[in-house]
Amino acid sequence: MKNNSMPYWRLSGFYWFYFASLGVVVPYWALYLNSLGFDAKSIGELMAILMGTKIVAPYLWSWIADHTGHCMKIIRISSICSGIAFVGIFLDSSFWWLALVMLLFSFFWNATLPQFEVNTMNYLGENTHKYSIVRLWGSLGFVFSVIIIGSLLDDFGYQLVPVSVFILYVFIVVFSFLVSDAPQKQSHIEQGSILRVLKQPHVLALLGICFLMQMSHGPYYTFYSIYLKQHNYSSVALGWLWALGVVAEVILFMFMHKLMPKIGPGILLIIALILTTLRWLLIGNYVDSLSILIFAQILHAASFGLYHAVAIELFHRNFKGKLQGRGQALYSAISFGAGGAAGTLLSGAYWDIYSPQIIFSAAALASFIALLVAFKFLQLQNRAA
Numbered sequence: 001m002k003n004n005s006m007p008y009w010r011l012s013g014f015y016w017f018y019f020a021s022l023g024v025v026v027p028y029w030a031l032y033l034n035s036l037g038f039d040a041k042s043i044g045e046l047m048a049i050l051m052g053t054k055i056v057a058p059y060l061w062s063w064i065a066d067h068t069g070h071c072m073k074i075i076r077i078s079s080i081c082s083g084i085a086f087v088g089i090f091l092d093s094s095f096w097w098l099a100l101v102m103l104l105f106s107f108f109w110n111a112t113l114p115q116f117e118v119n120t121m122n123y124l125g126e127n128t129h130k131y132s133i134v135r136l137w138g139s140l141g142f143v144f145s146v147i148i149i150g151s152l153l154d155d156f157g158y159q160l161v162p163v164s165v166f167i168l169y170v171f172i173v174v175f176s177f178l179v180s181d182a183p184q185k186q187s188h189i190e191q192g193s194i195l196r197v198l199k200q201p202h203v204l205a206l207l208g209i210c211f212l213m214q215m216s217h218g219p220y221y222t223f224y225s226i227y228l229k230q231h232n233y234s235s236v237a238l239g240w241l242w243a244l245g246v247v248a249e250v251i252l253f254m255f256m257h258k259l260m261p262k263i264g265p266g267i268l269l270i271i272a273l274i275l276t277t278l279r280w281l282l283i284g285n286y287v288d289s290l291s292i293l294i295f296a297q298i299l300h301a302a303s304f305g306l307y308h309a310v311a312i313e314l315f316h317r318n319f320k321g322k323l324q325g326r327g328q329a330l331y332s333a334i335s336f337g338a339g340g341a342a343g344t345l346l347s348g349a350y351w352d353i354y355s356p357q358i359i360f361s362a363a364a365l366a367s368f369i370a371l372l373v374a375f376k377f378l379q380l381q382n383r384a385a
Helices: 008-035 040-068 071-090 095-124 128-156 160-176 194-198 201-216 218-230 235-263 265-285 290-298 300-318 321-350 356-384
Strands: none
Touching (some): 008 040, 008 095, 008 128, 008 160, 008 218, 008 235, 040 071, 040 095, 040 321, 071 160, 095 128, 095 300, 095 321, 128 235, 128 300, 194 201, 194 321, 201 218, 201 265, 201 321, 201 356, 218 265, 218 356, 235 290, 265 290, 265 356, 290 300, 321 356
């Protein structure tokens, strides 16, 4: 990217290691908990903690960052604290101890990304549609770790999971000190309090879409790896399937800076929701068909990549000036936090009661309802414009 004022590789490096840590946690943390003897209900509850802290932590930290104007300082503090708290994972493996440790480290860990997103968008300035060119390195980091860990699990065991996460947290801390705060241009748009923005009908509709969309991901992020293991897929195959989804996401990110201005975020959001609904139906009903699973994983480009890039853009447009940080934190809190926790808790509570087909069909229903809300969102947004 030709932008001399933007530290492209340092921004990309932070994304690489942050999402590399996710590349260990998302596919393998539930398997690690399963190896400790926890049942589906307990795994769902523990995984929900990781997402539940996103409801409060990002907004609290973003409020501090917005009032101090130093989001990178917040990122450094939270990165160090999350690494220190994570050490507790190695001290005990009882349910309540793990719940406490996961609550502490995720409270700090979930504070970092929304603030870094704001800093990246500030560096991009008028070129926010090029966000995906920076963010794709995070996806590559995810791919790298999910393949490497997947190939090593059968030989080294599941204790490799927390060890790998801790090492990656150390690198996150290092890169947090390599990136400085982006210069912010003075905004001429006065939006007043955040409540004024939230009262707008199209913003409420957007929040509803984000909640439902991430809620639909609950069974996937929590039980997809366990689901495949139950159907005799190896750890290596599991890792490659996770990686395939993110590779598809990376390819999409490479073209998003052209698609966003040409097609528009509204239509892209509709496309993402349609393909997400299809994806959950395919995973739930055709797990024994590798070719269909491969196609379903390619659809990750839509269910996460396309959706996330569009959501970041829409929140950036609706929460301006001093509200930027809290806007991105709200996106994280409502979608990955409240929506993700709800989807995880529900899927955990019913995974052993109903079939995975029913659970993933329920996920498809949630994304389909989000699709219906998205059509209303477009109408409301046009009226507000």
